[in-house]
Amino acid sequence: MARGKAHTPEEIVAKLRQVEVLVGQGKSVAEAVRSIGVTEPTYYRWRTEFGGLKLDQVKRLKELERENARLRKAVSDLTLEKVILKEAANGKMVSPARRRTCVEHVVRELGVSERQACRVLGQHRSTQRKAPRGAGDEIRLTADIIELAKRYGRYGYRRITALLRDAGWTVNRKRVERIWRQEGLRVPQRQPKRGRLWLADGSCIRLRPERLRQVWAYDFVEDRTRDGRKFRMLCVVDEFTREALAIRAARKLSSADVIDVLADLFLAHGTPAHIRSDQGPEFIAEVVKAWIAGVGAKTAYIEKASPWENGYVESFNGKLRDELLNGEVFNTLREAQVLIEEWRQHYNRVRPHSSLGYRPPAPETVAMPALCGASAGLVAVIH
Structure with missing residues (x-):
């Protein structure tokens, strides 16, 4: 037997009221039920579910059911959004690529649609669907x-x-x-900025380099070979060009060694106007001061316990330790001397320096052959 069409709540209530009227007219319940075209079990089921309701109450009931369904859906959506956001909470999604990866992860783990994941995570669907194409190189x-x-x-x-x-x-x-x-590469930590020493009158006691060979700075750095024995390095830097003029490494360095290094540099590069240093015993020795004054240069000593006044060479020392000394084990002093000089050449000729527009302090120059009859000149190139 074929099933009849489904009745709406309004139709059911109308038929129940019809039965009530027919029974009130003296007919039996069975006759009244047959007149509305349903079976008695259906009638009694309807009366259990809708008995006593009027049409306007049925309409209100339907509205409440729709509102309840809408609220359930809203709660469900909010709960699902919370689950999606919790699943995607690890890491910041500051780029489309990060969001794309996160959407794929949420769809895979939670089984939600891509549309819903994109909406919750703020990713445009066209961005999600269009795979990024990198350059050919x-x-x-x-x-x-x-x-x-x-x-x-x-x-x-x-x-x-x-x-x-x-x-x-x-x-x-x-x-x-x-x-x-x-690729997950790490950027080296930046050094904290240091303040400068100021006098009571507000003037900064600092001699600023303005030209080549105006101010040189030198300082000592210590390290150890594999056997635990110390060795010292005398570092000399031109503050204007940032060039590392010399790094003398030895087990001991005295005031005589300081004079020897300076003499070689003065002969090779010329005499600077000032030489800046701290007040270490090798630098304030009378023999060193007299020798420097005798060749026409001047000393510029920083205040005690104020290394930031000698910032150029201190910065160089930090790079030397960070890029070489902390990453090398020196078996012998001779090995240390060779590797340190090799690093100094790289520092001057190849290593980009941020304060020089990411150019090296002293790039190597080579003679280029003449082109089309023109005379050959010197062109700076980086190896």
């Missing part, structure tokens, strides 16, 4: 960045960008930074 560039990062472990992406440009890449800093972070 992306793989080679990434390999070069990783290779440079391995070779120069303490360089950040800015210096790596400068090295890539020197190697022939036409690439901007933002692209290198994106690949740098994508």
